[in-house]
Amino acid sequence: MKKLLPYLLLLPTFLIISLFIYWPAAYSLRLSFYRITPLGNRMVFVGIKNFQRLFQNPEYINSIRVTVIYVSSSLIATIFLAFFIALLLNMSLPGNKVFRALIFTPYAISPAIAGVLWSFLLNPVVGHVNYILSKLFGLQIEWLTTKPYALIAVIVATVWKTLPFDIIFYLAGLQDIPQELLEASMVEGANSWIRTWKIVFPLLSPITFYLIIMNLVSFMFSSFAIIDVTTKGGPGNSTTTMIYRLYLDAFAFQKTGPAAAQSVILFIIMAVVTIFYFKFGERRVHYQ
Amino acid sequence: MKRKRSLVIFYEAILILVTIVMALPLFLAITISLQKPEVVFSYPPKFFPTSFYWKNYVEAFKYVPLARLLLNSLIVATLITLGKLATGTLAGFAFSHFNFKGKRVMFAALFATLFLPAETVMILPLFLIMKSFGWVNTYWALTVPFMASATNTFLMRQHFLTIPKELQDAALIDGASYLQFFWKILIPLSRHMLAGASIINFVYAWNMYLWPLIVTMEDKMKTVQVGVKMLMQSESANNWGVIMAGTVVALAPTVIMFLALQNLFVRSLVRSGMKG
Numbered sequence: 053m054k055k056l057l058p059y060l061l062l063l064p065t066f067l068i069i070s071l072f073i074y075w076p077a078a079y080s081l082r083l084s085f086y087r088i089t090p091l092g093n094r095m096v097f098v099g100i101k102n103f104q105r106l107f108q109n110p111e112y113i114n115s116i117r118v119t120v121i122y123v124s125s126s127l128i129a130t131i132f133l134a135f136f137i138a139l140l141l142n143m144s145l146p147g148n149k150v151f152r153a154l155i156f157t158p159y160a161i162s163p164a165i166a167g168v169l170w171s172f173l174l175n176p177v178v179g180h181v182n183y184i185l186s187k188l189f190g191l192q193i194e195w196l197t198t199k200p201y202a203l204i205a206v207i208v209a210t211v212w213k214t215l216p217f218d219i220i221f222y223l224a225g226l227q228d229i230p231q232e233l234l235e236a237s238m239v240e241g242a243n244s245w246i247r248t249w250k251i252v253f254p255l256l257s258p259i260t261f262y263l264i265i266m267n268l269v270s271f272m273f274s275s276f277a278i279i280d281v282t283t284k285g286g287p288g289n290s291t292t293t294m295i296y297r298l299y300l301d302a303f304a305f306q307k308t309g310p311a312a313a314q315s316v317i318l319f320i321i322m323a324v325v326t327i328f329y330f331k332f333g334e335r336r337v338h339y340q
Numbered sequence: 341m342k343r344k345r346s347l348v349i350f351y352e353a354i355l356i357l358v359t360i361v362m363a364l365p366l367f368l369a370i371t372i373s374l375q376k377p378e379v380v381f382s383y384p385p386k387f388f389p390t391s392f393y394w395k396n397y398v399e400a401f402k403y404v405p406l407a408r409l410l411l412n413s414l415i416v417a418t419l420i421t422l423g424k425l426a427t428g429t430l431a432g433f434a435f436s437h438f439n440f441k442g443k444r445v446m447f448a449a450l451f452a453t454l455f456l457p458a459e460t461v462m463i464l465p466l467f468l469i470m471k472s473f474g475w476v477n478t479y480w481a482l483t484v485p486f487m488a489s490a491t492n493t494f495l496m497r498q499h500f501l502t503i504p505k506e507l508q509d510a511a512l513i514d515g516a517s518y519l520q521f522f523w524k525i526l527i528p529l530s531r532h533m534l535a536g537a538s539i540i541n542f543v544y545a546w547n548m549y550l551w552p553l554i555v556t557m558e559d560k561m562k563t564v565q566v567g568v569k570m571l572m573q574s575e576s577a578n579n580w581g582v583i584m585a586g587t588v589v590a591l592a593p594t595v596i597m598f599l600a601l602q603n604l605f606v607r608s609l610v611r612s613g614m615k616g
Contacts, residue, residue, distance in 0.1 A: 057518055061434035062446060065427045065488040072485035073453050076465035083465065140355045145348065151355055153602060154363040160598035161366070162547030164565045165591050168572060168583065169365040172372070178580055180368060180385050212362065217609075224610040262613060265455075273460035277549035281569055295460060295550075302464040303554055311464050319462070322455045330451065 077319060083312035102313035112314075114289055115297035122203065122293055123271045126210045130267055131260060133211065134218030135253060141219065142226045142234070159216035163274050167281025170209040171196065174282075199290045202283045206291050209278050210271060218263050225259040226252070265329050269322070294318060366595070373397070373584035380580050396585035403574045403582060406589060408560050409567040413546055414593075416482045416563060420545035421538050423487025428537070429530070431488075432496025433522050437508060454490045459551035467554055481555045482563070486545065492537060495612045499533045500526060536608020539601055543594045564590040 084102055086095045106112045141152055158166065173181050174195035185191040195205040226234065234252065253260075276295045279285060285292035285300065292300070294314065302311035371389045372380055373396050379386060400406055434440075435447060456462070466485060467476075475481040503526065511521040527534070552563040562570070571586040598605055 054518070055440070058434040058438035058440040058443075061430040061438075065431040065450070065493060066446070068427065068485070068488035069450070069453050069490075072466060072469075073456055073462070076462040076469060077456070079465040079469065080462060083468075137355075137358055140351055140358070143351060145352050145355055147352075147356075151359045153599060154359050156602065156606070157366060157595060157598065158362060160543055160594040161591050162549065162565055162594075164547070164549040165568055165587055166365075168568050168587050169369055171572070172580055172584065173365055173368065175580075178380055178385060180364075180387070183383075183385050212365070215362070220606050220609055221613060224606075266613070269455050269457070273457055274549075276460065277565070280549075280553075281572070299463070299550070299554075302467075308464070315462055315464055319456065322461060323452075326452060326455045329455070 080312045080315040080319065083308060084316045086309050086312075088308040098309065102309045103317075106310060106313055106317075111289060111292075112297060115292050115294045118203070118289070118291060119272070119293045122207060122210075122275075122291075123268060126207050126214070126271050126275075127264060127267050129207070129211045130214045130218055131263060134215055134263070135222050135256070135260075137215070138219045138222035138226055139248065139252070141223055155219065156216045158213055159220070161213065163210075163213055163277035164281055166209050166213040167278040170205065170212070170278075171282050174205050196283050197287055199287055202287055202291050206275070206279055206282060209282065210275050213278070214267060214270065218267070221259050221263055222256060225256045229255055261333065265325060265333070268325060272318070272321070366591070369584045369587055369591075372580055373588050375581050377579060377581055393581070396581040397589070399579075399582045400571065400586035400589065404567050404570045404586065405559055406564070406567060406586060409562055409564040410589070410593075412479075412482075412561065413564040413590075415479060416548075416552075417542050417545040419479070419483040420486045421541040423483065424489055424492045424541050425534060425537060427488040428492030428496045429522075429527065429534075431493040432498075432500055433526065435493065435497040436500035437518075450490045450493060459486065459548060463550060463554060466551075470555060476555055477557050477561050479561075482552060482561075486548075491612065492541070495537060496530075496533070499530055503529055532604070533608070533611075536604055536611070539597060539605055540608055540612065543598070546594050 085097060085099055087098045087102070088095050137155065141148065141155070145151075161169075173179050176182055176192065176194050179195075181195070182192055185193065193201050195201045229252065272293075273295055275293070276299065279291050279293060279296050280299075283291045285296045295318070298311055298314040298318065301307040301314065368387070371386065374389045374392050374394070375386065375396075376391060376393045379390060431450075435443070459466075470476050470481045470485075473480070475484075507525060508521055511525055512518075516524070547565060548563070549565045553566050553569075556562045556566070559570075568583070568587050568590050571583045
């Protein structure tokens with residue numbers, strides 16, 4: 053019994069991940085080598101042609117480009133803003149608890165709902181953002197329907213949605229740093245800003261590493277919802293990321309083979325991220 | 341430690357501004373959800389509620405079957421949470437308290453799935469598999485594939501490792517079985533961990549979007565996340581009062597839960613991240 057027990061304990065987990073992660077992954081790989089007739093009744097082996105076609109397809113190349121811009125801008129903005137806001141929240145200024153609660157709230161809001169909220173705020177007729185912008189700078193922008201504003205809008209919504217998660221982690225990290233060191237580096241003198249970036253930020257690099265990986269994964273995938281609700285990948289594919297392209301090809305255009313190939317590519321990217329995380333992530337536990 | 345007064349005021353001002361920006365979308369959603377249609381389109385736009393027009397909420401429940409969608413979300417999120425906790429604690433127990441052949445390999449095999457969220461990366465093959473199972477449009481498809489995860493297993497394993505080994509020895513000497521030890525000692529000692537993991541998992545499941553969108557065809561099987569998009573596309577399109585009412589209903593459960601349990605939430609989140 054004692055010998056068998058650990059396997060029995062692991063059975064449910066492995067049953068589920070085998071059926072719903074390993075099998076689909078393998079199935080995806082198999083499908084990616086086939087062309088499937090639109091009615092789905094015939095499969096023709098085409099080797100790596102689906103992959104070759106993808107990389108010759110300007111729409112797919114465009115989705116890679118959009119993904120790179122979207123992920124890197126969201127990532128940089130989120131990391132720096134989160135660090136900065138966490139510093140402020142860590143200073144125990146008056147009203148701190150209320151500020152924290154309000155600032156953290158978007159964490160519990162879903163990407164889809166974040167999309168609805170920002171569609172409203174950025175709406176050119178009823179939205180508040182354009183009202184403020186026109187009062188301050190005389191700007192009137194069709195955020196969700198013109199380039200390059202649609203992509204900027206999606207990035208803004210993404211950053212807003214992701215910030216609380218990152219702030220929570222930075223705040224936890226800041227609380228582990230000796231208070232004297234923090235105060236000394238932040239408060240006095242004109243150089244406090246530089247010292248903060250040169251002393252405190254590097255001290256938190258394990259957290260930054262963790263957040264970069266987590267944000268990367270979330271921007272690659274869960275932002276589908278934000279994009280689907282706000283721009284539907286438009287205008288002119290300018291917000292069609294790789295996951296949105298996959299969704300369109302798989303479910304709107306029924307291009308099963310090419311879509312499976314796209315799944316495999318995303319799968320490989322995530323495998324690389326996982327290996328990277330495994331190799332370099334070990335050190336991050338040292339100050340826990 | 342005294343700070344310069346002007347500096348404190350400066351920091352405070354920035355913090356207030358940040359707070360306003362972060363909270364504004366939610367605040368305005370509530371405001372707009374309570375406005376009469378003609379007020380929504382008035383210029384300049386209103387920043388504070390001028391009326392309590394509850395009809396938007398009534399309308400939202402009419403345009404889409406919101407009550408049913410809420411129930412679906414509740415069922416789906418609860419089942420996924422329970423499933424993840426069950427599989428996670430069992431597997432975590434195996435990895436923390438047993439030595440067995442193939443342990444390292446199985447651990448690595450699980451680790452490999454860490455960043456492979458099935459509900460997005462593998463939507464296409466997963467969808468085809470659901471079709472062959474005949475699960476499309478059912479709670480099975482919405483829940484079962486997500487009832488196990490590497491994250492939960494690792495979290496539980498890490499936690500169980502912090503519980504002294506002597507407890508197990510003592511329990512076994514007293515004649516308890518491994519499962520009794522697990523159920524009567526390990527689980528009760530992990531209440532806080534389980535509570536934290538539950539709310540994180542619940543929020544995650546409640547907020548899923550892409551998978552429910554494609555695997556449900558009939559309105560009555562959809563979740564409330566898909567419902568907000570349906571509201572934006574329904575005949576109420578541009579009727580932002582109604583859309584915002586539906587949105588507030590959809591976000592209320594997780595936001596209220598978060599505000600009420602913020603400390604527990606934040607602690608568990610950080611713990612799960614740091615010890616991953």
